[in-house]
Amino acid sequence: MSKDRTYDYVIVGAGSAGCVLAGRLSEDPSVRVALVESGPRDRRTEIRIPAAFPKLFKTPYDWDYRTTEQRALGDRELYWPRGHVLGGSSSLNAMMWVRGHRDDYDAWGEAAGPEWAYEQFVRYFQRAERWGGARGEKSVYGTLGPLHISPQRAPNATTSAFLDACRAQGLREPGELNEADHTGFAATPVTQYRGRRWSAADGYLKPAARRPNLDVYTDARVTRLDFDGTRAAGVVAAGVSAGTLRATREVILAAGAIGSPHLLQQAGIGDPDTLAAAGIDTFVASPDVGRHLQDHLSYAVTVRCPRPLSLTGADTPANLARFLLGGRGPLTSNIGEAVAFLTTRPELAAPDIELLFAPVPFVDHGLVPPTEHGFTVGVVLLQPRSAGRITPTGPGAGTRPRIDPGYLTDDADLRTLVAGVRRAEELLADPALRPLHEGPMAGYPGVVDDETLARAIRTSAQTLYHPVGTCRMGNDDGAVTDPRLRVRGTEALRVVDASVMPHITRGHTHAPTVALAEKAVELIREDARI
Numbered sequence: 001m002s003k004d005r006t007y008d009y010v011i012v013g014a015g016s017a018g019c020v021l022a023g024r025l026s027e028d029p030s031v032r033v034a035l036v037e038s039g040p041r042d043r044r045t046e047i048r049i050p051a052a053f054p055k056l057f058k059t060p061y062d063w064d065y066r067t068t069e070q071r072a073l074g075d076r077e078l079y080w081p082r083g084h085v086l087g088g089s090s091s092l093n094a095m096m097w098v099r100g101h102r103d104d105y106d107a108w109g110e111a112a113g114p115e116w117a118y119e120q121f122v123r124y125f126q127r128a129e130r131w132g133g134a135r136g137e138k139s140v141y142g143t144l145g146p147l148h149i150s151p152q153r154a155p156n157a158t159t160s161a162f163l164d165a166c167r168a169q170g171l172r173e174p175g176e177l178n179e180a181d182h183t184g185f186a187a188t189p190v191t192q193y194r195g196r197r198w199s200a201a202d203g204y205l206k207p208a209a210r211r212p213n214l215d216v217y218t219d220a221r222v223t224r225l226d227f228d229g230t231r232a233a234g235v236v237a238a239g240v241s242a243g244t245l246r247a248t249r250e251v252i253l254a255a256g257a258i259g260s261p262h263l264l265q266q267a268g269i270g271d272p273d274t275l276a277a278a279g280i281d282t283f284v285a286s287p288d289v290g291r292h293l294q295d296h297l298s299y300a301v302t303v304r305c306p307r308p309l310s311l312t313g314a315d316t317p318a319n320l321a322r323f324l325l326g327g328r329g330p331l332t333s334n335i336g337e338a339v340a341f342l343t344t345r346p347e348l349a350a351p352d353i354e355l356l357f358a359p360v361p362f363v364d365h366g367l368v369p370p371t372e373h374g375f376t377v378g379v380v381l382l383q384p385r386s387a388g389r390i391t392p393t394g395p396g397a398g399t400r401p402r403i404d405p406g407y408l409t410d411d412a413d414l415r416t417l418v419a420g421v422r423r424a425e426e427l428l429a430d431p432a433l434r435p436l437h438e439g440p441m442a443g444y445p446g447v448v449d450d451e452t453l454a455r456a457i458r459t460s461a462q463t464l465y466h467p468v469g470t471c472r473m474g475n476d477d478g479a480v481t482d483p484r485l486r487v488r489g490t491e492a493l494r495v496v497d498a499s500v501m502p503h504i505t506r507g508h509t510h511a512p513t514v515a516l517a518e519k520a521v522e523l524i525r526e527d528a529r530i
Contacts, residue, residue, distance in 0.1 A: 007034040007215070009524075010235055010247040011254055012222050012263065014039075015088020016200045016510055017497040018254035020128075020517035023146070023204030025524065026214040033214045034245050035205070036237055038221040039084035047091050048196045049323060051314065051331045054366030056092045061085040065258065065403055072408035074459045079365060080403065081465065082256060086218060087201035089256070090510055093465065095190040095197055095334040097149045099125055100505035100512060101341075102180040103350045111474045111502035112483040116519075118180060124515035125178070128203075132193070140176045146203035147514065148193035152337055154329055155187060156359035157309050158375045159337040163187065164432035166340050177339070182507070183351050185340035191510070192334070195327025200514060217245075223397045225251060225267040225493070230284070232493035249528060250492045254517070257467040257499040258390055261290040262401040264471065264480075264495075265392045269487065278392040284489035288480050290390035292472050294504040295405050296354075296464035298380045299417055299457045301424045301444050302361050303437035305373040311335070311360035312370045335362060340427075341382075341506065344419035351506050353420035354380035355427070356464075363442045365462065374441050377427065379420040380464050382506040385410035390470050405467070408458070417457050418450055466509040471499035484523045496520040 011021050014037035022035040039061060046052040047061075058064050058081070065080040083089035102118040109117025126142030132150035141149060152159075163185060167173065172184030191198045208214050220239035227233055232251035236244050253260040264270060268283030270290060275282050314330040322329035335358045341351035356378035361370040388406030393399050408414050425447055427433060440446040443460030445453065471480040471487075480488065481500050487493040498513045505512050 005240070005244065006246040006248065007032040008247070008249045009252060010034045010036065010245045011252045012036050012235060013088065013253065013255035013259060013497065014086045014201065014205065014216070015083055015254060015256055015497065016090045016513040017517040017520070019087060019090075019200035019204040020514055021252060021254060021496060021521060022214060022216070023208045024518070024521040026208050026211050029211075029213055031213060034217065035214070036217045036220050036222055036235065036240075036245065037086055039086070039218065041218050042086040042091050042199065042201055047085070047087075047199070049331050050095060050190070050192060050195070050197055051311065051333045051335060053092055053094060053335070057081045057365055057367055062092065063258070065400075068402060068404045070405065070407050072414075072458060073461060076459075078405075078463055080463055080467070081365065082258065086205065087199035089465065090191070090199040091197070091201065093510060094336045095192060096336050096339075096508045097178070097189045097191050097511050098182070098339070098507035099178045099515075100507035101182055101350045104503065104505040104507075107503045108501070111472075113475060116483065121515065121519065122180075124518040125511060127518050128514045140179050146207065147191060147200070148198040148203070149189050150192050152187055152190060152334070153192070153195045153327070153332040155337050156311060156330070156333065158305065158359040158436055159187070159357055161432050161436055162338050162357040162377075162427065165427045165430035168430050168432055169427060171340060171342070181350075182341050183343070185338065187338050188334065188336055190334045192332070195323065195332040221397070222263065225263060227267070227283075230489065231491040247492065250494055250524065252524075253493070253495045254497045256497050257293065257470045258401060258403065260495050260497055260499045261390045261470040262392065263397065264289050264487065266395065266397045269489065274391050279395045280392060286480055286489055288472065288478050290470050291387075292469040293388040293390055293405055293467060294384055294469045296380050296382065296466045296504065297384065297407050297413070297417070297461050298356070298378045298464040299421065299461045300362060300442065301377040301379060301421060301428070302363065302441040303374055303428065303444070304439050304441050305375060305436055306438045307436070308373050309359075309436065310373040310375055312373045333359070335360060335366070342420070342423055344416055344423065352381075352383050352416055353423065354382055354506070355420070355424050356380055361441050372441070375437070377424040378464070379417060379424050381413055381417055381420070384413050384504070386413050387469070405463070407461070414454055414457065417461070418453055421453060421457070466504065468498040468501040468504050468509060471495045472502045473500040474502055484527065485520055494520070494524070
């Protein structure tokens with residue numbers, strides 16, 4: 001590692017976006033790049049084993065956040081895992097590569113300009129992708145990118161039954177899940193290579209690791225953004241011998257939907273009243289920092305399986321050996337093996353519910369290994385009307401932010417979830433699935449009236465791990481970042497992560513975050529030439 005602590009770009013956060021930025025920007029040997037990650041390196045074995053990702057929760061590889069008490073969810077505080085390691089949440093997630101719907105990006109285009117709309121944005125997915133499955137003439141995937149995307153290697157028998165039930169119920173079967181309109185059902189493409197997890201760090205960072213113009217700092221917590229007037233000049237980081245890393249061109253925040261607004265607020269960039277209440281002086285008044293927090297809320301329809309077909313008990317020594325020797329067997333499962341994207345009302349043009357099939361009782365984030373066979377259909381609210389907020393609790397980056405997702409504060413969201421559960425129950429009643437389950441498990445009460453079901457949702461719904469929107473981009477003056485992702489009111493400071501998304505997508509957030517970062521690299525290079 002270089003002794004010189006002056007760089008062209010200092011990137012904060014080595015998650016899905018930060019790895020893309022560091023890998024791409026350091027392709028130019030004339031550019032010096034520092035990547036600062038507060039977590040450790042990604043050397044733990046469970047990171048490589050797809051089915052083992054719940055074993056990473058509540059460890060040093062996880063930020064282990066909790067929300068405030070959610071009034072509409074029985075005053076519960078919800079656990080929010082977030083990656084605290086090279087690769088960020090792409091080293092802890094369920095590896096589902098789901099771009100979302102065309103309408104998601106057209107809505108981004110309305111907020112931030114046509115260059116963010118689907119037709120112009122889709123190429124950034126393809127730039128990232130290296131498809132490892134059969135490729136037809138109309139395949140939507142890229143083939144030369146750094147991220148390996150592949151079909152499931154060993155899908156469970158109950159997953160096949162779920163897909164059969166979707167087919168029998170007349171649901172649409174897209175040619176590819178990631179085509180422009182993903183309405184319908186499919187097995188889930190995964191970020192895996194030869195059966196092992198392939199994170200953003202694997203794809204973008206490791207090929208760049210030996211470049212002399214890239215320094216990667218791990219176990220290095222950024223404690224302050226350093227400014228020269230309104231220009232971002234660097235960062236101060238604990239765990240770095242020199243303390244300060246200088247940036248001659250830009251500081252880029254890629255710390256995620258929680259970390260990026262928190263760092264801005266600690267620097268005095270935010271709502272003046274909110275900052276004052278936390279004992280922080282205002283540097284730049286930007287009231288929307290931390291606002292517009294959206295997340296996918298999920299309710300688990302979990303049922304008992306009378307036959308030993310599920311992944312319960314799959315972590316045997318024999319299966320571990322199959323995985324370690326050849327990347328085969330049930331431990332290659334990403335748990336979320338299949339999906340169905342549906343509308344709950346006929347007037348909708350795009351899905352508002354996702355049914356996510358897991359061939360195991362996935363209870364309490366998988367933290368408690370199941371002892372019975374069963375499977376889960378997660379009912380996911382794709383387009384929540386409710387929104388929340390990230391706020392500081394005091395001065396100093398070491399303080400934990402207050403996370404209030406505002407779940408179900410709009411009653412329409414609860415009605416949509418109830419309708420989504422009814423669609424899941426229709427699939428469970430189909431002859432393809434009906435013989436494989438007998439009775440409800442965990443927080444699912446079985447087929448009950450709407451009022452009883454609504455109570456069950458309030459008492460057991462959980463996050464699907466997709467927070468976005470807290471540094472939203474837009475053409476309006478109230479947006480935290482402009483369409484080029486630059487922080488308004490400052491110079492040489494940019495945010496590149498899920499926090500800039502003006503609207504949550506109808507899918508999972510890893511793929512759009514990677515594509516967003518690929519586009520950001522173009523914007524950064526263009527601005528450097530001006």
